Amino acid sequence: MKGQHSVGPLESIFGNSEAKVLDQSLIVGNMEQTISMLEESTGLSFSTVQKTVAKLIDKGFMTPTRKIGNAQAYSFSVENDLHELMEWATKFQLTRAD
DSSP, X not given: OTTOOOOOXXXXXXXSHHHHHHHHHHHHTTOXXXXXXXXXXXXXXXXXXXXXXXXXXXXXXXXXXXXXXXXEEEEEOIIXXXXXXXXXXXXXXXXXXX
């Protein structure tokens, strides 16, 4: 069901591809994800997810982990500042919904 996803807290604030991918950390924690898995869960194109993941790696929010078949897997760095950022964004989204 490509293209069907709920709007997460960062996406509701920033509305960009980085926000959509980062919002997935609320769902998967630091569980490994491939580009294809993130493509399906965010509704973004494969190439957009690739570029976004590269940016998030550079910023320290994601880390490459291992190969799963031919696909590179990545995990969110939830132990870094990402956890605090997601908590703030979730609270912000909830207060805006009221």
